[in-house]
Amino acid sequence: MENHFTLEQQKESLHKITSDLIKPIGINRSFHLWMGFLTLALLGCLYAYYLQLRDGLGVAGIRDYVSWGMYIANFVFFVASSLIGMLITAVLGLSGAKWISPIARISEIIAIGFAAIAGLVIVSDMGRPERLINVFIYGRIQSPILWDVTVVTTYVLISLILLYLPLIPDLAMLSRNQTLPKWLRKAYELLSINWKGTASQYEILHKAIKIMAILIIPVALAIHTVTSWLFASTARVGWDSTIFGPYFVTGAFVAGTGFLIIAMYFFRKNYKLHDYITELHFDKIGKILVLVSLVYLYFNINEFLVPGYKMKSHEAVHLRELMAGNHAWLFWGVQIFGLILPIVLLLFKKMRKPLPMFIISIFIVIGSWFKRYLIVVPTQEHPFLPIQNVPDNFIYYQPTLIEGLITMASFILVLMIVTILSKVFPIIPIWETAHEKGIHEPEKLS
Amino acid sequence: MKKGTFISIIALISINTVLFGQDTLWSVPEDQLSKAAPVMFTGEMQKAGEDIYAKNCKSCHGDMGQGNMAKLNPLPKDLSSLAVSKQTDGALHYKITNGRGLMPVFKNTLSGAQIWEVISYIRKYHKDYKQPEPSMVAAFGGKTITLTMDYLPDLKGFKIIALGKEKDADVPAEGVEIALFVKRYFGLLKIDDSKVTDKQGEVFFNEPAKLPGDKEGNLQVIAKVVDTEKYGDVAYTKEVAAGIPTEKPSLTENRAIWNVGRKAPWWVTVAYPLTVLAVLGTIGYIILLLKKIYLSGKEQSDNLN
Numbered sequence: 001m002e003n004h005f006t007l008e009q010q011k012e013s014l015h016k017i018t019s020d021l022i023k024p025i026g027i028n029r030s031f032h033l034w035m036g037f038l039t040l041a042l043l044g045c046l047y048a049y050y051l052q053l054r055d056g057l058g059v060a061g062i063r064d065y066v067s068w069g070m071y072i073a074n075f076v077f078f079v080a081s082s083l084i085g086m087l088i089t090a091v092l093g094l095s096g097a098k099w100i101s102p103i104a105r106i107s108e109i110i111a112i113g114f115a116a117i118a119g120l121v122i123v124s125d126m127g128r129p130e131r132l133i134n135v136f137i138y139g140r141i142q143s144p145i146l147w148d149v150t151v152v153t154t155y156v157l158i159s160l161i162l163l164y165l166p167l168i169p170d171l172a173m174l175s176r177n178q179t180l181p182k183w184l185r186k187a188y189e190l191l192s193i194n195w196k197g198t199a200s201q202y203e204i205l206h207k208a209i210k211i212m213a214i215l216i217i218p219v220a221l222a223i224h225t226v227t228s229w230l231f232a233s234t235a236r237v238g239w240d241s242t243i244f245g246p247y248f249v250t251g252a253f254v255a256g257t258g259f260l261i262i263a264m265y266f267f268r269k270n271y272k273l274h275d276y277i278t279e280l281h282f283d284k285i286g287k288i289l290v291l292v293s294l295v296y297l298y299f300n301i302n303e304f305l306v307p308g309y310k311m312k313s314h315e316a317v318h319l320r321e322l323m324a325g326n327h328a329w330l331f332w333g334v335q336i337f338g339l340i341l342p343i344v345l346l347l348f349k350k351m352r353k354p355l356p357m358f359i360i361s362i363f364i365v366i367g368s369w370f371k372r373y374l375i376v377v378p379t380q381e382h383p384f385l386p387i388q389n390v391p392d393n394f395i396y397y398q399p400t401l402i403e404g405l406i407t408m409a410s411f412i413l414v415l416m417i418v419t420i421l422s423k424v425f426p427i428i429p430i431w432e433t434a435h436e437k438g439i440h441e442p443e444k445l446s
Numbered sequence: 447m448k449k450g451t452f453i454s455i456i457a458l459i460s461i462n463t464v465l466f467g468q469d470t471l472w473s474v475p476e477d478q479l480s481k482a483a484p485v486m487f488t489g490e491m492q493k494a495g496e497d498i499y500a501k502n503c504k505s506c507h508g509d510m511g512q513g514n515m516a517k518l519n520p521l522p523k524d525l526s527s528l529a530v531s532k533q534t535d536g537a538l539h540y541k542i543t544n545g546r547g548l549m550p551v552f553k554n555t556l557s558g559a560q561i562w563e564v565i566s567y568i569r570k571y572h573k574d575y576k577q578p579e580p581s582m583v584a585a586f587g588g589k590t591i592t593l594t595m596d597y598l599p600d601l602k603g604f605k606i607i608a609l610g611k612e613k614d615a616d617v618p619a620e621g622v623e624i625a626l627f628v629k630r631y632f633g634l635l636k637i638d639d640s641k642v643t644d645k646q647g648e649v650f651f652n653e654p655a656k657l658p659g660d661k662e663g664n665l666q667v668i669a670k671v672v673d674t675e676k677y678g679d680v681a682y683t684k685e686v687a688a689g690i691p692t693e694k695p696s697l698t699e700n701r702a703i704w705n706v707g708r709k710a711p712w713w714v715t716v717a718y719p720l721t722v723l724a725v726l727g728t729i730g731y732i733i734l735l736l737k738k739i740y741l742s743g744k745e746q747s748d749n750l751n
Binding site for chain 1: 703704705706707710711714715718722725728729731732735736738739740741742743744746747
């Protein structure tokens with residue numbers, strides 16, 4: 001790009017960008033209030049977890065038939081939501097979409113929050129969490145469970161690196177900003193590893209980002225495909241499907257994009273970033289949401305129409321329960337309000353504005369959560385070999401309050417991670433924004 | 447339409463009568479009524495009968511004399527009751543064998559001998575019961591017959607000898623129907639038709655051709671008396687090298703995706719660590735790049751100083 005700004009203009013412009021994007025950083029009163037509230041709520045939920053540790057998994061609604069309940073559904077949802085980081089930074093970033101730079105870091109923070117807590121969600125489904133180590137000691141190398149543990153951990157690591165790399169120039173800039181507290185500046189300086197903004201440093205950094213962005217694509221695909229294999233590698237109705245991998249991955253993009261839009265709306269409003277996260281971004285993300293939702297709808301049709309056409313006896317019982325039986329309200333609610341209506345609405349330009357998209361995204365996210373519930377729970381109510389003479393509550397799953405609170409705890413933890421990361425780091429990359437505004441060497445100017 | 451309704455009502459009534467027609471006659475054929483057990487009931491039989499009762503009868507008939515039967519229509523009988531104790535062994539055997547309405551047919555579930563064991567258990571609760579002369583008493587001195595089997599490789603077959611007891615002396619049991627089986631993975635494979643013993647109490651079976659045996663070609667050959675009601679469960683098992691030696695590794699012996707970690711398929715054993723290493727290696731390379739950034743930054747500040 002031709003540099004058609006004078007040095008003075010550039011300085012002024014950079015000053016505005018820096019102060020706009022740095023303003024939300026720092027520990028203020030509202031941060032204390034919000035974190036205090038989250039901590040209190042978390043303590044309440046942890047008490048529920050204490051009860052579960054003390055009395056065993058019996059305090060949850062899971063029994064002999066449905067032994068994977070809300071926890072596992074929530075785990076799948078968390079893994080799904082974390083895939084947004086890969087979609088934005090890697091898929092769109094590598095394809096050369098420049099407009100993503102203000103929302104890339106938000107999506108990476110969401111990815112880290114959900115991926116980091118997903119592992120904990122699994123632990124909450126263990127009656128004896130202290131035996132977790134046995135997964136590694138006695139794990140079978142052929143087991144999707146071992147692969148899942150490996151790939152979730154790797155994904156968290158790669159997401160952290162992908163958050164950190166583009167932060168380095170910003171950290172160097174922040175370490176010189178006098179408005180910030182001294183200890184924070186010291187930490188930034190440490191993390192900025194001697195960043196001087198030289199051409200050679202930029203070259204190395206771009207190379208590193210590019211490698212990581214490529215690496216995260218197979219890892220992210222693996223994380224959710226392996227999660228789907230936890231189900232698809234068993235011969236049970238509703239799970240015994242060859243398209244479960246892509247079905248889960250596209251579903252993940254829907255859920256993740258929903259969260260991204262909610263976060264974009266929130267940060268734009270509260271961090272006053274209207275100049276940076278513009279209606280253009282909402283419009284583009286809205287179109288992406290329509291695209292991924294359409295693909296997901298296509299997989300949904302495959303997933304139900306093909307077995308529905310054949311109606312094998314066990315499959316038929318399962319499908320009837322979903323579409324006309326006990327789970328019908330939830331099933332059609334999820335499909336209509338969580339998928340079809342959002343697709344139709346977002347086709348209109350008027351709907352691809354911040355507020356309508358924020359509301360639609362809330363529906364998408366709630367729908368996505370219950371969609372995972374519908375994948376995990378109803379199948380287990382119809383085993384091939386039913387157990388005889390057991391009480392009703394062994395067959396039908398009824399989540400308990402304790403289970404709900406423990407699940408809530410996982411969301412609180414994600415909120416805490418997102419809050420902290422978005423309070424200590426600029427939510428929008430400063431140097432990238434500066435570059436796009438035609439300021440080529442922000443390091444020399446500041 | 448009306449005709450249809452009428453027919454369905456009639457059909458319903460008749461089904462109802464068949465299924466729930468209480469205490470209409472449960473007719474036992476004359477010749478079955480006097481049928482007696484092959485042997486005298488023993489404590490062992492009663493014990494075996496108790497287990498069979500617990501598995502197959504108790505869920506409806508409840509515990510003996512406790513009145514805790516299932517609430518069905520008609521109500522299942524307490525089998526210790528007078529109404530049951532009055533019936534002959536033959537009548538009970540027939541009813542258990544053939545069933546009626548809600549009472550299941552047991553002839554495909556339990557063997558004749560097992561049904562006698564259940565009856566021996568039920569009879570424990572009938573005070574005035576006196577067992578009639580066992581059917582086998584007439585044949586072979588009240589003792590069961592014994593079987594022995596010889597494998598004759600030259601004749602390519604099996605000679606089976608049935609012996610009965612008469613006044614403490616072994617006598618050949620003539621006219622006993624014998625069947626021959628070979629044990630397979632799931633159940634028994636019948637060899638040839640069943641045959642009746644001759645005057646010497648002997649019967650000859652040709653050996654089965656080309657049956658796969660174990661590593662040494664051994665087969666488990668079982669001779670059985672067919673008429674279990676008369677003679678009880680009489681069988682003789684012998685391991686003979688009459689099969690083709692076959693060595694088939696068991697399903698869990700080889701490397702397989704379903705096997706234990708030690709026996710994982712080699713491609714998983716190779717692919718998994720390689721993939722993990724490749725990813726970790728790439729991350730390691732990124733750390734190297736970060737070190738490069740650090741060093742080049744340091745160099746620059748050193749130059750400035």
